[in-house]
Amino acid sequence: PAPGKTAYLKGSSYTLTDGVYWSYLDYSTFRHRYRIGDYNNLPQAERACKGRSACKGITEIRPNLFTLFRDDKPIFSSTRRSYFRGGPAVNKYSYETTSEDSGGVSQDLPDWTAELMVESI
Numbered sequence: 001p002a003p004g005k006t007a008y009l010k011g012s013s014y015t016l017t018d019g020v021y022w023s024y025l026d027y028s029t030f031r032h033r034y035r036i037g038d039y040n041n042l043p044q045a046e047r048a049c050k051g052r053s054a055c056k057g058i059t060e061i062r063p064n065l066f067t068l069f070r071d072d073k074p075i076f077s078s079t080r081r082s083y084f085r086g087g088p089a090v091n092k093y094s095y096e097t098t099s100e101d102s103g104g105v106s107q108d109l110p111d112w113t114a115e116l117m118v119e120s121i
Contacts, residue, residue, distance in 0.1 A: 014086065017046050021086030029059045029077040030069035039066040042083070049085055058083040 014023040034055050039045035042058070045066035049055035056072040060081045074082050 019089045022083050024083045026081050028074035028082040029080045032070040034068035034070045
């Protein structure tokens with residue numbers, strides 16, 4: 001991190017669902033509930049959150065009950081798990097290249113691969 005700044009890792013693991021990265025943190029919840037309803041399973045809640053730009057996370061209130069939240073700053077909860085909405089999935093690209101030597105003959109360069117992290121559009 002930059003001088004005087006602190007870096008935090010949100011969550012203890014991550015998953016990729018419907019093109020969005022999600023990380024989760026046990027024993028936590030959020031403060032500001034997004035009051036639009038509750039969901040019976042995590043994939044439903046993730047799809048609902050993905051479709052709302054103000055939605056920043058999901059909390060599993062109890063088994064089979066998930067609620068959306070407008071903030072991503074966790075607070076302690078002895079029984080809940082929070083899911084942080086991350087960024088979109090990225091595409092990886094690789095390619096080979098060739099060049100022409102001074103005699104005008106095409107020649108393969110040594111094999112190499114470049115991976116570019118390009119945000120999906």
